[in-house]
Each structure stands twice: as C-alpha cells, then as structure tokens.
Amino acid sequence: MNSFTPQSVSGRVPAGPALNRHGPRALAGVLLAVLAAAGPACRPGDSPEAMGRATPVDRPPRLDPDYSGVVIPPNIAPLNFTILEEAGRYGVVLRGAKGAPIRIRPRGASVVIPESSWRTLLQMNRGGIVEIDVYAEADKGGWRRFRAVTQTVASEPIDPFLVYRKIYPVHNSWSAMGLYERRLDRFDERPLLERECCHCHSLGSPDASRFSVDIRSAQHGNSLLLVRDGQTTKLEGTVGFCAWHPGGHLLAASFNQPRLLLHSQKNDMRDIVEFAAWLGSLAVESNVVRRIPTLADDTHLRTCPAWSPDGRHLYFCSAPRRFKDFAGMFRDDYRQVQYDLMRVAYDAARDQWGPPEMVWSARAIGRSAVQPRISPDGRWLTFCLCAYGCWPTYHPDSDLYAIDLHAPGPAAPRKLEINSGACESWHNWSSNSRWLVFGSKRGNPLFSRPYLAHADDRGVFGKPFVLPQRDPAHYGSLLRTFTIPTFATRPLPVVERDLLRGLASRVGRALVLPDGHEATHPGGHDHNASVQ
Amino acid sequence: MSNPSPARTGTATLRKPPLPARGGWSRRSWLADAAGWACYLGVLVWQVNPPLMHHGGGVIQFFPTFQWGGDFCRELLRQPGGAARYVSALLAQGFQQAWLGALVLAVQAWLLAAGTEAYLRVLDAVRWRWLRWVPPLALLALHASYTCCLLPANALLAALGMALLYAHAGNIVARKRRGFQQPPAWSALVILVLGGLLYAVAGSALTVFVALAAAVELHRGRWKLACLLAPLAVAVPLAADRMSFGPGVDGIWGTIGSVPGNLDGLPSQAKVLLYGLYLLLPVAGVAIVLRRRLKPPGQTVSGRTAAPAGGGGWPGMVRLAAVLGAMGAVVAGFSDQRLKALLEVDYHASRRQWPDVLAAARNNADHSYVRCAVNRAWYHLGRLGHELPLTQTPEHLLLPLGDPAAHWHGIDLYLDLGSLNLALHHATEAIAFYGEQPFLLRRLVLIHLALENIGTARIHLRALRRTPFQAAWAADCLRRLERDPAWVRDEEAARWRQQNPVADDLLPMPAEPLLLRLLEASPDNRMAAEYLIAHRMLARDLQGLARHFRRLDTMGLTNLPPRYDEAAVLAAERAGIDPGQFRPPPSAAALARYRMFQTAALAAGWHPQAPLDLLPKRFAHTYYYYFFSLR
Missing domain, CATH: 1.25.40 (Serine Threonine Protein Phosphatase 5, Tetratricopeptide repeat)
Incomplete structure (x- = not known):
C-alpha cells in the first residue's frame, strides 16, 4: 500500500509508555501523546489522491541513521530516523507482507515510529521483510516517492537488555562517566552507576545474575564489586579485565600496568602501552588471587581473558614484554608490541591448568589481535585486529575478525563484513550467538557508538545498524562515547543505590595478590589517573 | 489560614491587633524598597558581573549547563529535585549576559524576600519582617564570592512557596465554607501531598518545608500535628525510594539533612551561608511562635504587634540607608x-x-x-x-x-x-x-x-x-x-x-623541543619563536639563548626590544658569545646599562640573595637583575 490516507498517525511523538513505577516519565509521555494527537490530523495537499500521484524517484532516500538494508531483530525498539532529503513535508509508510501498514506524517524530517504498531509489525513479519516508503513534497507541491528502503526481520530475537558505559572521550581524568542498562525493545535507559568512576564491567552469565564492576573512586578507593543474585560484595583493589567462568565460581582477571600515550598528530591522539600484564584467577568466595601456574613467567604481557562457553579453555592475548617502564621504552618501541591469540586449558573439577597453546599468531603477519570473545555456541572466536598494542579502541585501523573454531585445520581468521574504514572494537555476543554488538567510530573519529549485527548460521553478518534511540538525532549531538556494550537476557538484579551501598561498605576485604605482584595500576602521562 | 478557636489554641489572653493595610506600606516605603532593589541589581551587574561566574575561568567547576531537548530534561527528571535542577540550569544560562544574569539573581532574591515576609505574616510576626532582607543579603554574599547557588536558592524558594500554599490552603476552603475548621487529618494529607510534590521538584528542600509547616501548626496551636510532621521528612523520601526514585534507607539522613546541589569543593564560608539560609526561616519561625506561647498569660507579645503604617517604624530613607549599608558591608566583607x-x-x-x-x-x-x-x-x-x-x-x-x-x-x-x-x-x-x-x-x-x-x-x-x-x-x-x-x-x-607540527611525537614534550617542533612546522610562527627566546631567558640559559636568537630574524626587527637586548649583552659578556651572532646586534645602550648595573651592584654591596631595594630602582625590571638574583 503506497498511498497516504487521512488516517495517518502523527509521528511527532511516540505513544507514551504504560504507566508503571516510573510515574513521572509515563505521565509526561501520555501528556505529550495527547498533545500530539490534538494537532492537525490532515493538511491540504496530502490526500490519498495527491500521494497516489507521487512521482517515483529511482533511488532510496538518504536517511540518518542509515537503516536501509539492515537485518533487525524482531524485538528491537523502533528504528526512528531523520530524512535527509530537502522537502517541505514528508510522509512515511512502513509495511510488511502481513499486518496493517504504519503510516506516519512527521511534522519535520524526524520520523518517530509508534512503538506498539512497530512491535506488531515486526512480530507479524518475523523472518520477512519490512519496507519503508518515503514521500517528500517539494516546495511548489507535488510529491516524490523514493525507492522503498527494505529491512530484513530476523527470526532470532536479540537479548532484550544491553549494558554499557557512557563516558567522555577524555584522556586522564575519568570523573564523569556512568554504567547504564538499556532495554532494547524500548528506549528506556536505566543508570546503574552514575556518580562513581566505574570501569570495566563483566557479566558472568547471560541472565546477569553474576557480574562485576571495577571501581576507581576518589571517595571509596579502588575496588572490585562482585554482584551475585542481587548481593554485592566489595573487594578492595583493582583488576584489569575480568571474565567469569561459566560455572560461576571463578573469575579470570588480568592485572595490568597500562599507561596513556598522547600523540601530537593523530586525530584520536590517545594510545595505551602496557608495562606489565599477567593473568590470575580469583575464587569468588575468597579474596585470594592465584597466578595461573602455567603462565607464571614475566617474559610476556598477557591480557584480555575470555572463557570458552564450556569453561574448558581460557583464551587470552599475549605479547613479548619489551620494556618495563618509560625509561626502558625507546622512541617507537610501543609500536612493536603485538599480541597473539592464545589459550590455556582448565579442568574445573580438579582446578588444574594446562600449558598455553597458540590459537593464532597475529604477530606473524605484523598485526596485534586483542579482545577475544567466543560465541555462546562455542563456534566463533571474534577479536579485534590492529597494527599494534592492546587497545584497539584508539586505533582507526582496528577491524573485527572471526575464526571458526569448529572448522578443521589451522585457525583461519576472516575479516567480518561489518567493518568500516573506522575503528571497530568492544564487541560481545548475544546468548543465542546470532547477534553481535560492537562499538564503531564510523561517522567520526572520536565517539564510539553501539552497532548491532545479525549473524546467520554460517557466520555471515548482515548490515549492522546503530542502536536506535527515541530521538533520531540523539547521536548527532551526544558528546559521550559508548564502551563495553554487553548483552543480558534479564535486567541486572540491582539498582544504583545497591551498588553505591556496596561501594560504601566498610566490610570489604582486600584482594590478596601473589607475592611480588602488583594490582592494576592505571596511570596517565602527566599525573596518576586511570585509563579507559 | 484558619483561626482556631481560642479555647483550642490557648490564645485567649492574646489580643490580636488589626493588621495594617498591606503590611503598613506607604508609597514612600515602596519607593525606598524599590530603590534598595535597584541598588541590589546594580551591585550584581557592576560588582559581581554574572558573565564572570558563567565563564568560570577554570576556577568554578561544574557551573550548570543546559540543553534544549527531551534527553537533557529526562536525564535530570530521573532524580528527586530534577525540576529545580532543570530550571536552575536554564536560568544559569542567563549569566552569559550581565543584565539578564543580574536580573535573574535579583528576581530570585526578591522572591525569597517577599516569601519570607509573607511567611512571617502567616505567623503574625510582622514586626520581624526586617528578616526578609537576610536571604537576599546572604545570596549577595554568595554571589560576591562567586559561588553559584541558583539551585539551592530555587529549591528553598519552592519550599517556601509550598509552605505558603499550605498555610493558605485552609483559608481558601474556609472562605468558601464559613465556620470550616481545618481538621488535623486534612492538614496532614495536604502536607503529605505537597511534601511529595516538593520532594520530586526540589529534593531535600522538603526538610525546610516540613519545618515551616510545623511552625505554622505550632502557631495554630496544634502541637501534636506539628510534632507528627517531623517524621514526614523521612517518610516521603522513603516512599519515593520504594519507587526507585529516592536515596535508599542508608542515604536518607544525608538527603534530608543536606542542601540541594553539589556543595563539594565550596569554601566552608559558602557552606555556612547556605546552611544558614536554609535554617533561617524554620528556626526563626519556631522561635517566634515558641516565644509567644511561652510568655506568661496576660503579657503582651511584641511579635504580634503590627508595625505602624509606614513600615517597620523606621522612615523609608533610614531603612534604605540601612539596607544599602548592609549591602555595602556584605560586598566589602565577602567579595574576593x-x-x-x-x-x-x-x-x-x-x-x-x-x-x-x-x-x-x-x-x-x-x-x-x-x-x-x-x-x-x-x-x-x-x-x-x-x-x-x-x-x-x-x-x-x-x-x-x-x-x-x-x-x-x-x-x-x-x-x-x-x-x-x-x-x-x-x-x-x-x-x-x-x-x-x-x-x-x-x-x-x-x-x-x-x-x-x-x-x-x-x-x-x-x-x-x-x-x-x-x-x-x-x-x-x-x-x-x-x-x-x-x-x-x-x-x-x-x-x-x-x-601544527607535522611529526608525530609523544606528548607532553619539554618546552624547548615542543617549541622547536612548532618552528620546524612553521618557521614564521612568531609566538613560538618569542616564547622560545623568553623561555631560555627565564631559564638563564645563555647558550640556548644564543642558539635560538636567530629565530627572531623572521620578525624583521631593526632594534632588539630592551629585555632581549639585555639578554644578548649578557650572552656576549658572560658566555663569550660573539655579539655578531645576534641580528640585530645588542645595542650600546644595553651594554652601558650593564656596566652601570655592575657598578651600582658593587657600590651597594649587593649580592644575589640581597633584597631588591639595595639596588637603584631603575634596575629592578632589567634582565640583569633577574639573571643575577633569585637563582
């Protein structure tokens, strides 16, 4: 159905959320919806006849964000967008093979899709196609109809929650940041920790019943918050990256000595170099960190731990340790630090570790492989590949690669089709191994935005799309960058005050490290501070 | 406000005098007041200068920022007191213009003064209405010390407004239904509703509202109700907490006992002023009422005595002089x-x-x-x-x-x-x-x-x-x-x-290599050249000075500026550098000045650690003096 009818709904304001415990927001939404509905429903010139006579334009319309040709989950919030075509007025029709089309007549170029109609449309067309017709009226009358934009609705749902940090892209001073949980089928964003300096978080299970947050607090000191079944435990001390064993009893963690480098020429002038990095394991019932015995030498930097879904292998990144401090680092030494993908076997029943095994040597091709993640079905090992170093977020050349762990023969990484010319990093898999979330700097070299991409059973990815927002211009003026987006199947079982209470607790035990080992000591170039 | 029966309130012995018309304000006193507020505005414009506060200069941290649009609004409204925060952030943007910013602050102060007077009138304490000038003066003291207190002041204003609404709510009903006596349960319900609303709008200003309402109830003689109000300050945030909106049980005391806004980093003087501002009316209100109640029967209570027409007993001009004097004292005492x-x-x-x-x-x-x-x-x-x-x-x-x-x-x-x-x-x-x-x-x-x-x-x-x-x-x-x-x-x-430098170096770099990099990228970067020379001069590095002096060639100087001239003389005299290296060469006058400096220093018995006044004043600003002293 390609024509407009006077029954068009105004796309100016979405239907307000149902009244729930977030009373003020719900009331505001209802009020705005009533106000919007009170607006003019139909204007001269947009009659069905006029729209039916629209001149076809043989190209799709330019949209921001670009949601054309993407593969979307059946349970995603409306993909609101802005039409970038010059026109006095616009009309939009969303339709699928099944169900009633959604007709929107936005008052400007911003198209806000009603949430309930959108949900119905997606559910009815699961596994099918949704087409978007965009109409634009020129100043002197006469409508144009662009070629339809298509979106494929995947059969597999996406995990309904996404946890991420939002921070300013600062260099040393991490005073303004927050940890948030976003409901993916709506636009609700819940702050989990806004008033403290929260660093890397790690979810121990898809249902988020176990997770950890690393805290650097001026008021409460540095600590690791462990949350299990809604109970928060504080361990004083800092760790680097954490990975929960699928059994839930053990945490693998890296203990790093990262330092920030600033370039005088690069656009994102930040860079990270590690002086030390070792892997340890922490039994969650205790506060004692044990170094992984088969990785006990200090000749290598080892970081970014990630468990295989069966808990039998711990994947990590390893690079020869070339220098121990700035004094030992010559001019471009940091560019020579390149990490390989490795793993070590673990027998949970006997608590025994195997010898390290090379999974894939990135150094052999002069690159650095970091941030390994294994899909929950155990088939795909995805990682970032960049020129050097352990921090791909600051490297414009960082791309996402995947290794099929079920394929016979030596590991053969494949560059994923979801990469752009900009930096891709911070990726994570959904619980059904069909959706990947990752941070991308496409569009600007500074601010990372969360993108979602669908993978089919052969590991072929659909065109990724940016996490939709209520205001389609949201990212256009957002001065914060998203890091460590992580899926969850349920909301995190805590609210901000629980985490703050845990943080302020005085009964926290100190992490006990092996003799002669230091906790993570983040540091800047000009004064002590943490790194991103 | 309803007037309970004397038998109930125990005020039978108090004779209530007739209230003066409109608080006893004559035209002259209005003019005096207007003149006082005009001066207040003038002080804000010329003495405080709000654009300085908005600019912040690296001194004022987290001055409120504001953005139009739903995202910013939603972000603020997530927390108790978000509405006050939103309004304050919007008003703070007015500080970008001197007059607008001053007007915002003056109107806020005027509203606080008017609210204070109205509240005292509710308590029949007209004689104490001079207290209305205290909040504006406290705010002026804060502004003079460049403390941005829009949020605490707006929250206080909301609490005061809500207390006045509560006090007059009974009157409105009583006016419609003659003989209506506001029952305590009804009052408690009104307080609960208004308190909940205030907590959402202005956060911890709720505590002030509850105290003000309690003073009103004390004045009405309803002691039990007044005492029962205290737990309300705790109950409302706790109820909000059940809706994931409040601070939690642990944070409740910190919430109800705090002033809205982030006071971290404020000087203690500013914190005292803010807490004083918040305590003023509750303490004064309760004290006035208790004083009246505790007087022996039959004794006239001065607080209830209305001020004579003309305002507070003082002639308008005297009052204006007093207000201006107080303003001057505040500005003199608190401005930095x-x-x-x-x-x-x-x-x-x-x-x-x-x-x-x-x-x-x-x-x-x-x-x-x-x-x-x-x-x-x-x-x-x-x-x-x-x-x-x-x-x-x-x-x-x-x-x-x-x-x-x-x-x-x-x-x-x-x-x-x-x-x-x-x-x-x-x-x-x-x-x-x-x-x-x-x-x-x-x-x-x-x-x-x-x-x-x-x-x-x-x-x-x-x-x-x-x-x-x-x-x-x-x-x-x-x-x-x-x-x-x-x-x-x-x-x-x-x-x-x-x-911008072409080479990619790691930052930060020491000053000299950094400036050289800039000159490498752009040899005619005059500021980099002059800063390089100045840096070497201040470092007393005569060799480095000689090495970089030619960087000034691009400036096309015919004569060296005096300080560079003196530095060149010193480089030639003390480091043995050929004066021909400098282009233009050091002047004979600079050399003569150096000779005179040497002679004068010797004659005065001056040595590098000696105080400056041992040397003739004409050398105080020479490079010679800098070079030889304070090493």
Missing part, C-alpha cells in the same frame, strides 16, 4: 578581589581583549595563571621583549600540568602557539572537570575543524545548537560547513593547520 581578578583576566583573555587582561591582572599579579595570561597579552600587544615580567619562572610561560585549571588555561595558550593536539588534550580534559561548558565546546569545535575532524566538529556544533545563546553561532558554523565541507576557507583554521 583576587578571585575576581583571576576570573576577569581569563574572561578577557578568552575574548582576546588584551589591554583589559593587563588592567585586570593588577589585582592578582602573582597568580601563575594570571602571569601566563599576561605573557600572552604582552606578546599579542607586541611588547613581550619590552615587558617580559621577570619575577616568574619558565613554567609561567607554558603552564605546568597536573591541575584541572591548567587544562582550562592551556587550551587558548596552545591554540595561540599552534599546537592543535595539545590544545585538544587540554580541552578534552577540561570537559571532564568542568562539564559541557559552552566555552569548552566552542574551543573543541574550532580545534576539530582545524584538525579536519569534521564529523566530530559537527557533533559538538549540534550540541552547541541546543544551548541557549550559542545556537546562532553553531548554526552559522553548520551553514558554513554546508558551503565549505572541509573548512578550508577559514583563515584561522588555515593558520593553525599550517602551524
């Missing part, structure tokens, strides 16, 4: 001229008003950031070689790192020098300490445009477009970007691009 100078210097420097920088710097000449700005001012006025202030260290030229304010001040310094990435570093760090201040966003726009990070610049421009008073500039830049997508037609950006 050194802080003001620091703010003014940075305000003018950010607008490149160099003569004003030098004028403002006189009140705080020793401050390192003031010295840095003064050095820039002398350079831009072409006088660095003439006026190089010598009682400083090399760090005053290029600012030491490690301090949030250094990031603020470093932005323009390194933009001037042409090091875009160092300017970007300082601006990016400053955002973390100071928030999304328009000044920082504008600088980030300029830097990203010059670095050809057009996508990033657009994001900053769109953020600025949502900011009051900055939208026009941002929209203009966005329009220019449509016509010039790579921003190549802008002369300033072109100059910065040309000056």
Whole structure:
C-alpha cells in the first residue's frame, strides 16, 4: 500500500509508555501523546489522491541513521530516523507482507515510529521483510516517492537488555562517566552507576545474575564489586579485565600496568602501552588471587581473558614484554608490541591448568589481535585486529575478525563484513550467538557508538545498524562515547543505590595478590589517573 | 489560614491587633524598597558581573549547563529535585549576559524576600519582617564570592512557596465554607501531598518545608500535628525510594539533612551561608511562635504587634540607608578581589581583549595563571621583549600540568602557539572537570575543524545548537560547513593547520623541543619563536639563548626590544658569545646599562640573595637583575 490516507498517525511523538513505577516519565509521555494527537490530523495537499500521484524517484532516500538494508531483530525498539532529503513535508509508510501498514506524517524530517504498531509489525513479519516508503513534497507541491528502503526481520530475537558505559572521550581524568542498562525493545535507559568512576564491567552469565564492576573512586578507593543474585560484595583493589567462568565460581582477571600515550598528530591522539600484564584467577568466595601456574613467567604481557562457553579453555592475548617502564621504552618501541591469540586449558573439577597453546599468531603477519570473545555456541572466536598494542579502541585501523573454531585445520581468521574504514572494537555476543554488538567510530573519529549485527548460521553478518534511540538525532549531538556494550537476557538484579551501598561498605576485604605482584595500576602521562 | 478557636489554641489572653493595610506600606516605603532593589541589581551587574561566574575561568567547576531537548530534561527528571535542577540550569544560562544574569539573581532574591515576609505574616510576626532582607543579603554574599547557588536558592524558594500554599490552603476552603475548621487529618494529607510534590521538584528542600509547616501548626496551636510532621521528612523520601526514585534507607539522613546541589569543593564560608539560609526561616519561625506561647498569660507579645503604617517604624530613607549599608558591608566583607581578578583576566583573555587582561591582572599579579595570561597579552600587544615580567619562572610561560585549571588555561595558550593536539588534550580534559561548558565546546569545535575532524566538529556544533545563546553561532558554523565541507576557507583554521607540527611525537614534550617542533612546522610562527627566546631567558640559559636568537630574524626587527637586548649583552659578556651572532646586534645602550648595573651592584654591596631595594630602582625590571638574583 503506497498511498497516504487521512488516517495517518502523527509521528511527532511516540505513544507514551504504560504507566508503571516510573510515574513521572509515563505521565509526561501520555501528556505529550495527547498533545500530539490534538494537532492537525490532515493538511491540504496530502490526500490519498495527491500521494497516489507521487512521482517515483529511482533511488532510496538518504536517511540518518542509515537503516536501509539492515537485518533487525524482531524485538528491537523502533528504528526512528531523520530524512535527509530537502522537502517541505514528508510522509512515511512502513509495511510488511502481513499486518496493517504504519503510516506516519512527521511534522519535520524526524520520523518517530509508534512503538506498539512497530512491535506488531515486526512480530507479524518475523523472518520477512519490512519496507519503508518515503514521500517528500517539494516546495511548489507535488510529491516524490523514493525507492522503498527494505529491512530484513530476523527470526532470532536479540537479548532484550544491553549494558554499557557512557563516558567522555577524555584522556586522564575519568570523573564523569556512568554504567547504564538499556532495554532494547524500548528506549528506556536505566543508570546503574552514575556518580562513581566505574570501569570495566563483566557479566558472568547471560541472565546477569553474576557480574562485576571495577571501581576507581576518589571517595571509596579502588575496588572490585562482585554482584551475585542481587548481593554485592566489595573487594578492595583493582583488576584489569575480568571474565567469569561459566560455572560461576571463578573469575579470570588480568592485572595490568597500562599507561596513556598522547600523540601530537593523530586525530584520536590517545594510545595505551602496557608495562606489565599477567593473568590470575580469583575464587569468588575468597579474596585470594592465584597466578595461573602455567603462565607464571614475566617474559610476556598477557591480557584480555575470555572463557570458552564450556569453561574448558581460557583464551587470552599475549605479547613479548619489551620494556618495563618509560625509561626502558625507546622512541617507537610501543609500536612493536603485538599480541597473539592464545589459550590455556582448565579442568574445573580438579582446578588444574594446562600449558598455553597458540590459537593464532597475529604477530606473524605484523598485526596485534586483542579482545577475544567466543560465541555462546562455542563456534566463533571474534577479536579485534590492529597494527599494534592492546587497545584497539584508539586505533582507526582496528577491524573485527572471526575464526571458526569448529572448522578443521589451522585457525583461519576472516575479516567480518561489518567493518568500516573506522575503528571497530568492544564487541560481545548475544546468548543465542546470532547477534553481535560492537562499538564503531564510523561517522567520526572520536565517539564510539553501539552497532548491532545479525549473524546467520554460517557466520555471515548482515548490515549492522546503530542502536536506535527515541530521538533520531540523539547521536548527532551526544558528546559521550559508548564502551563495553554487553548483552543480558534479564535486567541486572540491582539498582544504583545497591551498588553505591556496596561501594560504601566498610566490610570489604582486600584482594590478596601473589607475592611480588602488583594490582592494576592505571596511570596517565602527566599525573596518576586511570585509563579507559 | 484558619483561626482556631481560642479555647483550642490557648490564645485567649492574646489580643490580636488589626493588621495594617498591606503590611503598613506607604508609597514612600515602596519607593525606598524599590530603590534598595535597584541598588541590589546594580551591585550584581557592576560588582559581581554574572558573565564572570558563567565563564568560570577554570576556577568554578561544574557551573550548570543546559540543553534544549527531551534527553537533557529526562536525564535530570530521573532524580528527586530534577525540576529545580532543570530550571536552575536554564536560568544559569542567563549569566552569559550581565543584565539578564543580574536580573535573574535579583528576581530570585526578591522572591525569597517577599516569601519570607509573607511567611512571617502567616505567623503574625510582622514586626520581624526586617528578616526578609537576610536571604537576599546572604545570596549577595554568595554571589560576591562567586559561588553559584541558583539551585539551592530555587529549591528553598519552592519550599517556601509550598509552605505558603499550605498555610493558605485552609483559608481558601474556609472562605468558601464559613465556620470550616481545618481538621488535623486534612492538614496532614495536604502536607503529605505537597511534601511529595516538593520532594520530586526540589529534593531535600522538603526538610525546610516540613519545618515551616510545623511552625505554622505550632502557631495554630496544634502541637501534636506539628510534632507528627517531623517524621514526614523521612517518610516521603522513603516512599519515593520504594519507587526507585529516592536515596535508599542508608542515604536518607544525608538527603534530608543536606542542601540541594553539589556543595563539594565550596569554601566552608559558602557552606555556612547556605546552611544558614536554609535554617533561617524554620528556626526563626519556631522561635517566634515558641516565644509567644511561652510568655506568661496576660503579657503582651511584641511579635504580634503590627508595625505602624509606614513600615517597620523606621522612615523609608533610614531603612534604605540601612539596607544599602548592609549591602555595602556584605560586598566589602565577602567579595574576593583576587578571585575576581583571576576570573576577569581569563574572561578577557578568552575574548582576546588584551589591554583589559593587563588592567585586570593588577589585582592578582602573582597568580601563575594570571602571569601566563599576561605573557600572552604582552606578546599579542607586541611588547613581550619590552615587558617580559621577570619575577616568574619558565613554567609561567607554558603552564605546568597536573591541575584541572591548567587544562582550562592551556587550551587558548596552545591554540595561540599552534599546537592543535595539545590544545585538544587540554580541552578534552577540561570537559571532564568542568562539564559541557559552552566555552569548552566552542574551543573543541574550532580545534576539530582545524584538525579536519569534521564529523566530530559537527557533533559538538549540534550540541552547541541546543544551548541557549550559542545556537546562532553553531548554526552559522553548520551553514558554513554546508558551503565549505572541509573548512578550508577559514583563515584561522588555515593558520593553525599550517602551524601544527607535522611529526608525530609523544606528548607532553619539554618546552624547548615542543617549541622547536612548532618552528620546524612553521618557521614564521612568531609566538613560538618569542616564547622560545623568553623561555631560555627565564631559564638563564645563555647558550640556548644564543642558539635560538636567530629565530627572531623572521620578525624583521631593526632594534632588539630592551629585555632581549639585555639578554644578548649578557650572552656576549658572560658566555663569550660573539655579539655578531645576534641580528640585530645588542645595542650600546644595553651594554652601558650593564656596566652601570655592575657598578651600582658593587657600590651597594649587593649580592644575589640581597633584597631588591639595595639596588637603584631603575634596575629592578632589567634582565640583569633577574639573571643575577633569585637563582
């Protein structure tokens, strides 16, 4: 159905959320919806006849964000967008093979899709196609109809929650940041920790019943918050990256000595170099960190731990340790630090570790492989590949690669089709191994935005799309960058005050490290501070 | 307000005198009051100067920022007190204009004064209405010390307004239904509703509201109800907490006992003033009522005695003189001229008003950031070689790192020098300490445009477009970007691009290599050349001075400025450097001055640690004196 009818709904304001415990927001939404509905429903010139006579334009319309040709989950919030075509007025029709089309007549170029109609449309067309017709009226009358934009609705749902940090892209001073949980089928964003300096978080299970947050607090000191079944435990001390064993009893963690480098020429002038990095394991019932015995030498930097879904292998990144401090680092030494993908076997029943095994040597091709993640079905090992170093977020050349762990023969990484010319990093898999979330700097070299991409059973990815927002211009003026987006199947079982209470607790035990080992000591170039 | 029966309230012995018409205000007293408020406004405009507070100068952290649009509004409304925060943030943007900012502050103070008087009238304490001037004077003291207290003052205003609404709610019903006596249960319900609303709007100002309402009930003689109100201050936040809105049981005491807004980092004097402001009316209200109640029966209570017509017993002119005197005393006692100078210097420097920088710097000449700005001012006025202030260290030229304010001040310094990435570093760090201040966003726009990070610049421009008073500039830049997508037609950006170092080094670098890198990228970068010479002079490095002196060739000087001249003489005399190396060569006058300095120093028995007054004053500002002293 390609024509407009006077029954068009105004796309100016979405239907307000149902009244729930977030009373003020719900009331505001209802009020705005009533106000919007009170607006003019139909204007001269947009009659069905006029729209039916629209001149076809043989190209799709330019949209921001670009949601054309993407593969979307059946349970995603409306993909609101802005039409970038010059026109006095616009009309939009969303339709699928099944169900009633959604007709929107936005008052400007911003198209806000009603949430309930959108949900119905997606559910009815699961596994099918949704087409978007965009109409634009020129100043002197006469409508144009662009070629339809298509979106494929995947059969597999996406995990309904996404946890991420939002921070300013600062260099040393991490005073303004927050940890948030976003409901993916709506636009609700819940702050989990806004008033403290929260660093890397790690979810121990898809249902988020176990997770950890690393805290650097001026008021409460540095600590690791462990949350299990809604109970928060504080361990004083800092760790680097954490990975929960699928059994839930053990945490693998890296203990790093990262330092920030600033370039005088690069656009994102930040860079990270590690002086030390070792892997340890922490039994969650205790506060004692044990170094992984088969990785006990200090000749290598080892970081970014990630468990295989069966808990039998711990994947990590390893690079020869070339220098121990700035004094030992010559001019471009940091560019020579390149990490390989490795793993070590673990027998949970006997608590025994195997010898390290090379999974894939990135150094052999002069690159650095970091941030390994294994899909929950155990088939795909995805990682970032960049020129050097352990921090791909600051490297414009960082791309996402995947290794099929079920394929016979030596590991053969494949560059994923979801990469752009900009930096891709911070990726994570959904619980059904069909959706990947990752941070991308496409569009600007500074601010990372969360993108979602669908993978089919052969590991072929659909065109990724940016996490939709209520205001389609949201990212256009957002001065914060998203890091460590992580899926969850349920909301995190805590609210901000629980985490703050845990943080302020005085009964926290100190992490006990092996003799002669230091906790993570983040540091800047000009004064002590943490790194991103 | 309903008047309970004497039998119930126990006020049978008190004879209530008739209230004067409109509080006893005559036209003359109105004029006196208006004159007082006009002076208040004038003091705010000329003495406080709100744009200084808005600019912040690297001193005021987290001055409220504001953005039009639903995202910003939703973010604030998530917390109790979000509405007051939103309104305060919006009003704070008025500080960008002196008159508008002063008007915002004056109206706020006037509303507080009027609310205070109205509340005292509710308590039949007209005689105490001189107290109405206390909140405005306390606010003036805070403004004079450059403490932004819009949020606490607005929250207090909301609490006061709600207390007045509560006090008059019974009167409205009583007027419609004659003989209506407001039952305690009804009062409690009204308080609960108003308290809940106030908690959502103004957060912990709820405590003040409850105390004010309790004083009203005490005045009405309902002691039990007044006592029962105290738990309400706890109950409302706890109830909100059940809705995931409040502070939790642990944080309840911190919430109800605090002043809205972030007081971290405020001087203790400002905190005392704010808490005093919050305690004033509750304490005064309860004290007045208790004093009246505790008087023996039959004794007249002065607080209930109405002021005679004409206002408070004092003639209007005397009252005006008293108010003006109090204002003067507050300004004299609380204004910080050194802080003001620091703010003014940075305000003018950010607008490149160099003569004003030098004028403002006189009140705080020793401050390192003031010295840095003064050095820039002398350079831009072409006088660095003439006026190089010598009682400083090399760090005053290029600012030491490690301090949030250094990031603020470093932005323009390194933009001037042409090091875009160092300017970007300082601006990016400053955002973390100071928030999304328009000044920082504008600088980030300029830097990203010059670095050809057009996508990033657009994001900053769109953020600025949502900011009051900055939208026009941002929209203009966005329009220019449509016509010039790579921003190549802008002369300033072109100059910065040309000056920006080509080689990729790790920052920060020591001063000398950094300035040499800048000169390597752009040999005619005059500021880098002069700063290099000045840096070596301040470091007393005569060899380095001789090495870099030729950098001044590009300036086309016919005569060396006096301080450079003296430095060249010293290099020739003490380091044995051939004077021919300097172009133009050191003058005979500078050499003669050196000889005289030597003679005078010998005659006075002067040595490097000796006080300055041992030498004739004419040498005090010479490079000779700097070089030989204070090592």
